[in-house]
Amino acid sequence: MSTPTTALSTTSATGPRRRMRRTGILSAAAIAGFALTLGTTTAPVQAAELVPQTESEAEQLIxxxxxxxxxxxxxxxxxxxVSVEQAKKAVGKTDELTAADVEYAAAQEDLPASGVPGDFYKTPASLPDEDGALVKQADSDFYLDPVKLIKHDAKSTTFMYKTTDEAGQARAATATLLTxxxxxxxxDNAVVIAPGTQGIADQCAPSRQMGMGTEYEGLSVASALASKRPVVIVDYVGLGTEGTHHFVNRVEEGxxxxDAARAVQQVDGSEIDEDTKLQLRGYSQGGHATTAALELQKEWAxxxxxxxxxxxxxxxxxxxxVSGLSSVYTAFALYGVVGFAEQADIDTSDFLNEKGQKMVAETADKCTVEALLSTAFTDGKSLTKNGESFTDIIDEHFTDIVDRQRLGKAEVPDVPLLVNHSRxxxxxxxxxxxxxxSTWCRAGHKVAFEDNxxxxxxxxxxxxxxRIETFTTRTFAGKAPLDSCWRL
Structure with a gap:
């Protein structure tokens, strides 16, 4: 695989003219985010209705x-x-990234900051003893587009709470309540969303990005809010707040x-209490976090x-x-090995060469789309000291840590479960x-397996x-979903 070329100089393009053109580009993005940007001139109220309600609408969105x-x-x-050549190459060689995604990531660079004050994310000198205890809260905003034409009418509150990381250290984490x-x-019921991969930089936290209209999970959030129930969106430990975000760490994500589901009950103005029925929901990294939370719930909450x-x-x-990731996703592999190295107390210089360390430093400050673009089609072997693959590095240094993240070994609550996955x-x-x-079926659970x-x-x-919204409505109404265990 070839290495991305050096980015072109953009010094002369960062002024008002570039910002105005980028804003023009984004005015066409009604509901947007990582590979979900829409090219539309629809008015704001109509655009907010573009959340797919049927499978045919979802197909059209794709x-x-x-x-x-x-x-x-x-x-x-x-x-x-990212150079123009890099961007065109990435879009041309993979269906995962589109030109609209590239334009979206570019426009993010010139957007105003989130409405939540930056110092809100600073961890206080002391934290409560109890996990899930509320620390503080602040009013916030939820925009569906980066030019802030489409503000969702739900009341948005960002809150900080106390949790504990895998090492046993007290940590502050943040989340957002939308009412x-x-x-x-x-x-009566509420949805708790664990987000997909955001990046590892603090500015990538969903609570920050929702206020800027740049959160790609905005589509899922708007979909959940359409049923007029409160929604909680989790940031994860170290994403937004101080300290490292350990990418796909089972314990810390769960x-x-x-703890966000506990803390939201203490937020002023929250309608969620101990009797509220909760649905945990997530996709990709969010699916990992949701499953981890299910496995930890009996012991932790x-x-x-x-x-x-x-x-x-x-x-x-x-x-x-990690072994199956193509070079389009080198950034994801880097997020993983860097997080594993910190948890194992191993310096990345032990296995990454100078080029690899430089790429780690660069992607650490980028959110998902830009990180993918800047590393796309980089052969992982070109980043390691001895030409090893990332799989080899994991086998040599991080087997125990990766094994600890394995899901499907622990008991989960006896509630309706939906697993969705594209073939x-x-x-x-x-x-x-x-x-x-299949694992959950063998354990005696009723599982709806929705492939697409x-x-x-x-x-x-x-x-x-x-399909997720149909499943949600049925289960909150006390109706059992279709059981797929007979065919697994």
């Missing part, structure tokens, strides 16, 4: 996002840390989800009233996942989703949304 012409990309529509307009009184769970494209086996997923192999569903033919990892995410 087609729309792939319709952009990569040859139209130029210096103004590509992130500063549908007009609701009052206690909520505790982040569970047995009092939570979990009514159902939806886990999509779950990386059950990280060794298999055409190019990031997390379809067999991993089927294996998780959404092209690519992101296509599977979009295609699953209507």
């Amino acid at each position: 087609e729309d996002r792939a319709a952009e012409d990569p040859d139209a990309l130029d210096r103004d529509s590509v992130p500063e840390g 549908p307009k007009g609701d009052s009184g206690d909520a 505790r982040s989800v569970l 047995p009092e939570l009233n979990i009514a159902s769970a939806s886990a999509g494209a779950v990386p059950v086996d990280l060794h298999k996942t 055409l997923d190019d990031v997390i192999s379809f067999d991993q989703g089927k294996e998780l569903a 033919l959404g092209p690519t990892h992101v296509g599977g995410y979009v295609a699953a949304l209507p």
Whole structure:
């Protein structure tokens, strides 16, 4: 695989003219994010209704996002840390990234900051003793587009709470509560969303990005809010707040989800209480976090009233996942090995060469789309000291850590479970989703296994949304979903 070329100089393009053109580009992005950007001139109210409610609408959304012409990309529509040639190559060689995604990532660089004050994320000198205890809260915003034309009418509150990392250290984490307009009184049910991969930089936290209109999970959030129930979106330990975010760390992700569900009950204005039925939901890294939370719930937060769970494209086996990643996803592999190294107290210079260390430093400050673009088609072997693959590095240094992240070994609550996965997923192999569903079936659970033919990892995410909402509505109403165990 060839290495991405050096980014072109953009010094002369960072002024008002570039910003204005980028803003113009983004005015066409009604509901946006990582591989979910729409080219549309729809008015804001109508655009907010573009969340797919049916499978045919989901298919149309997938087609729309792939319709952009990569040859139209130029210096103004590509992130500063990526050359135009890099961007065109990435879009041309993979269906996972589109020209609209590139334009979206570029425009993020010139957007105003989130409405949440930056010092809100600073950890206080002392934290409460109890996990899930509320530390503080602040009013925030939720925009569906980066030019802030489409503000969701749900009330948005970002809050900080206390949790504990895998090493036993007290940590502050953040999350956002969205309450549908007009609701009052206690909520009968609510959805807790564990987000997909955001990056590892603090500015990539969903609570920050929702206020800027750049959160790609905005599509899933808007979909959940359409049913007029409160929604909680988790940031994860070290994402937004101080300290390292350990990418796909089972314990820290699971505790982040569970402690957010505890803390939201203490937020002023929250309609969620101990009686509220909760659905845990997530896709990709979020599916990993959701499954981890289910496995930790009995021990960590047995009092939570979990009514159902939806886990999509779950990386059950990280060794298999990393081994199967194509060079389009070098950034994801780097996130993993860097997190593993910190947990193992190993310096990355022990196995990465100078080029690899430089790429780690560069991707550490980028959110998902830009990180993928800047590392796409980089052969991992070109980043290691001895020409080893990332799989070899994991086998040599991090086997124990990767094994600890393995899912499907622990007991989960006896509630309706949904596993969704595209047969055409190019990031997390379809067999991993089927294996998780089969494991839960063998344990005696009722599992709805919803496969689809959404092209690519992101296509599977979009295609699953209507089925997730149907599953959610049925399970909150006390109706059992269709049981797929007979065919697994």
